Amino acid sequence: MISVDAMGGDRGPAAIVAGIEQSCDKNPEIRFIVHGPEPELRRLIGRRREIADRCVIRHAPGVVSMTDKPSQVIRSAQDTSMWSAVESVRNGEATVAVSCGNTGALMALSMLRLRKLPGVARPAIAILWPSRNPTGFNVMLDVGADIKADATDLLQYALMGASYARNGLGLDRPRVGLLNVGTEEHKGRAELKEAQELVAAAAPRGQFDYVGFVEGSDLMSDRVDVIVTDGFTGNIALKAGEGTAKLVGDFLKEAFANSIMSKFAALLAMTSLKRLQKRIDPRRVNGGVFLGLNGTVVKSHGSADATGLSAAIKLAFQLAKSGFHERLAARVAQAAEQAAAAPAPGATHAPTGDSA
Amino acid sequence: MISVDAMGGDRGPAAIVAGIEQSCDKNPEIRFIVHGPEPELRRLIGRRREIADRCVIRHAPGVVSMTDKPSQVIRSAQDTSMWSAVESVRNGEATVAVSCGNTGALMALSMLRLRKLPGVARPAIAILWPSRNPTGFNVMLDVGADIKADATDLLQYALMGASYARNGLGLDRPRVGLLNVGTEEHKGRAELKEAQELVAAAAPRGQFDYVGFVEGSDLMSDRVDVIVTDGFTGNIALKAGEGTAKLVGDFLKEAFANSIMSKFAALLAMTSLKRLQKRIDPRRVNGGVFLGLNGTVVKSHGSADATGLSAAIKLAFQLAKSGFHERLAARVAQAAEQAAAAPAPGATHAPTGDSA
Numbered sequence: 001m002i003s004v005d006a007m008g009g010d011r012g013p014a015a016i017v018a019g020i021e022q023s024c025d026k027n028p029e030i031r032f033i034v035h036g037p038e039p040e041l042r043r044l045i046g047r048r049r050e051i052a053d054r055c056v057i058r059h060a061p062g063v064v065s066m067t068d069k070p071s072q073v074i075r076s077a078q079d080t081s082m083w084s085a086v087e088s089v090r091n092g093e094a095t096v097a098v099s100c101g102n103t104g105a106l107m108a109l110s111m112l113r114l115r116k117l118p119g120v121a122r123p124a125i126a127i128l129w130p131s132r133n134p135t136g137f138n139v140m141l142d143v144g145a146d147i148k149a150d151a152t153d154l155l156q157y158a159l160m161g162a163s164y165a166r167n168g169l170g171l172d173r174p175r176v177g178l179l180n181v182g183t184e185e186h187k188g189r190a191e192l193k194e195a196q197e198l199v200a201a202a203a204p205r206g207q208f209d210y211v212g213f214v215e216g217s218d219l220m221s222d223r224v225d226v227i228v229t230d231g232f233t234g235n236i237a238l239k240a241g242e243g244t245a246k247l248v249g250d251f252l253k254e255a256f257a258n259s260i261m262s263k264f265a266a267l268l269a270m271t272s273l274k275r276l277q278k279r280i281d282p283r284r285v286n287g288g289v290f291l292g293l294n295g296t297v298v299k300s301h302g303s304a305d306a307t308g309l310s311a312a313i314k315l316a317f318q319l320a321k322s323g324f325h326e327r328l329a330a331r332v333a334q335a336a337e338q339a340a341a342a343p344a345p346g347a348t349h350a351p352t353g354d355s356a
Numbered sequence: 357m358i359s360v361d362a363m364g365g366d367r368g369p370a371a372i373v374a375g376i377e378q379s380c381d382k383n384p385e386i387r388f389i390v391h392g393p394e395p396e397l398r399r400l401i402g403r404r405r406e407i408a409d410r411c412v413i414r415h416a417p418g419v420v421s422m423t424d425k426p427s428q429v430i431r432s433a434q435d436t437s438m439w440s441a442v443e444s445v446r447n448g449e450a451t452v453a454v455s456c457g458n459t460g461a462l463m464a465l466s467m468l469r470l471r472k473l474p475g476v477a478r479p480a481i482a483i484l485w486p487s488r489n490p491t492g493f494n495v496m497l498d499v500g501a502d503i504k505a506d507a508t509d510l511l512q513y514a515l516m517g518a519s520y521a522r523n524g525l526g527l528d529r530p531r532v533g534l535l536n537v538g539t540e541e542h543k544g545r546a547e548l549k550e551a552q553e554l555v556a557a558a559a560p561r562g563q564f565d566y567v568g569f570v571e572g573s574d575l576m577s578d579r580v581d582v583i584v585t586d587g588f589t590g591n592i593a594l595k596a597g598e599g600t601a602k603l604v605g606d607f608l609k610e611a612f613a614n615s616i617m618s619k620f621a622a623l624l625a626m627t628s629l630k631r632l633q634k635r636i637d638p639r640r641v642n643g644g645v646f647l648g649l650n651g652t653v654v655k656s657h658g659s660a661d662a663t664g665l666s667a668a669i670k671l672a673f674q675l676a677k678s679g680f681h682e683r684l685a686a687r688v689a690q691a692a693e694q695a696a697a698a699p700a701p702g703a704t705h706a707p708t709g710d711s712a
Contacts, residue, residue: 181587216591
């Protein structure tokens with residue numbers, strides 16, 4: 001069961017419902033709890049039999065807007081669709097929540113209601129990034145849950161990111177790198193040198209390979225699967241990359257619109273250009289996953305259309321099916337035990353499966 | 357007079373001399389001092405009359421390699437071409453030095469020999485970035501001179517970056533933004549909030565407009581001309597953007613090589629594709645400028661070919677001709693005076709021209 005916040009996206013609830021419809025078409029197994037003002041949702045969903053049967057509507061009249069401050073939202077947003085969507089994960093009705101709303105508010109609310117996993121100091125947002133790897137993607141985290149991260153946080157990001165790559169990309173032994181200004185060991189900030197040692201030491205038991213420092217140019221390289229960084233740097237790298245891809249794409253369009261000959265060429269190359277567009281389409285990788293909480297939340301782009309939302313739902317469904325959350329929690333608990341050297345008996349209730 | 361380090365680039369001195377030759381063809385005014393092992397340089401330069409007349413060869417047998425640590429270089433590199441190239445600026449023979457060598461070593465050596473400008477705590481490396489602006493470029497700094505920057509450093513970067521945009525891009529009143537994870541005033545790290553106030557207060561006398569916080573996606577936007585950030589974040593943003601542009605370019609090539617039809621289309625669209633390639637060609641914007649020293653140093657890409665080096669030389673020549681260094685020094689001195697509230701009489705020797 002996937003919990004979907006129908007409100008708060010730039011394109012309104014109709015785009016969200018269209019995304020749900022796309023997902024229903026593609027996957028007969030998915031069921032939804034859809035949160036928002038009931039009359040509006042009933043009007044959008046009710047007339048489509050094939051999706052109405054698979055959606056439970058949960059009334060929530062309030063909407064968190066893009067400009068609301070997280071601190072306000074956590075005090076007064078109990079009646080909103082975002083709150084209600086997260087609540088469905090908290091009370092176990094749904095496995096994963098999906099929202100297009102305000103990122104800061106969604107993270108604050110998720111932290112408040114779901115609480116951090118034992119052993120996690122700072123949750124992280126992980127994204128998939130188009131790369132030269134056979135899977136087509138790299139994982140990068142944190143891209144903006146928090147603006148700071150010390151060495152221990154970076155270690156946790158490494159564990160969580162490796163777990164995400166295993167379950168989300170199907171990699172047995174993900175290669176993890178720490179983002180820095182150069183690959184030489186003496187480079188970078190103090191916390192990175194400290195994290196370097198922690199992550200290298202955790203690699204054997206965490207079942208990942210530590211490849212050392214990686215650079216901004218490695219975001220799309222095939223020498224790493226998981227790129228670990230603080231949320232400030234990760235957010236700026238993500239947006240710099242997205243912005244550059246968009247710029248090149250726009251320049252390409254201008255180039256082809258330049259003359260009759262080039263317009264004709266574009267027509268001939270249509271299939272190839274469409275494939276290129278698909279390869280770098282940000283909608284395909286739509287969905288930042290909040291890691292480190294007692295429950296999984298997928299943040300979709302605010303401007304996501306039906307295709308974008310359907311990609312986020314697909315990701316949510318895949319994570320729900322793979323039992324990702326339990327596996328990740330077990331990994332983090334195991335690492336926390338090791339760090340504590342003398343494991344507390346209370347921390348051993350989590351299964352320590354090897355494929356988390 | 358431009359001082360050129362002929363050694364230390366990935367392609368060896370032949371590529372450097374070829375770049376000098378390209379520059380000579382394009383611009384009859386430029387003269388060079390070329391630093392490196394004399395026999396080798398004489399062999400490369402001597403046989404070409406048209407450039408031999410315009411180059412002074414300065415013998416320096418040693419070479420700084422890409423793997424040399426900056427700390428070693430400043431202790432023992434007196435016989436190298438890099439040292440000699442910087443020395444020509446120090447003793448006034450040349451206005452600007454150009455090197456393709458090891459960035460860390462070049463910066464360490466430039467700081468040691470040229471010394472920091474009075475009032476500058478941390479020098480910065482500024483680059484030009486392809487953008488949607490009418491000039492075609494934005495300035496970003498620091499991209500890796502230092503991994504840290506406090507609020508006062510960021511203010512100095514803003515002043516130096518604005519001066520660079522005025523002289524390098526010909527903008528009367530550059531728009532300056534601070535790189536952050538969001539544009540809202542409450543976002544980001546403490547030093548950014550403090551820098552925000554300092555930069556806004558300095559804008560009227562510094563003759564630039566402060567546009568507030570900008571995001572990673574603004575690196576190529578037309579709402580800002582100068583993007584100010586610390587060297588850690590700037591370096592990663594730069595490489596993430598460059599890497600993404602290269603990835604999209606490679607995907608594009610693959611798309612066109614995909615079928616006979618698309619190969620034919622590529623042929624038809626050749627002119628347009630070439631124009632696109634030129635627009636995003638990193639060689640065109642080759643040259644990070646070291647700001648905040650008593651002298652100007654241009655760092656060219658290590659892998660620069662003749663075209664790349666010629667772009668770096670063109671930039672160096674433009675900065676030399678515009679009297680950029682004196683203007684920038686005056687700006688920084690003026691700001692330092694203002695900061696000191698009671699200007700020291702000794703600091704007023706610098707001209708306080710309004711167009712720096």
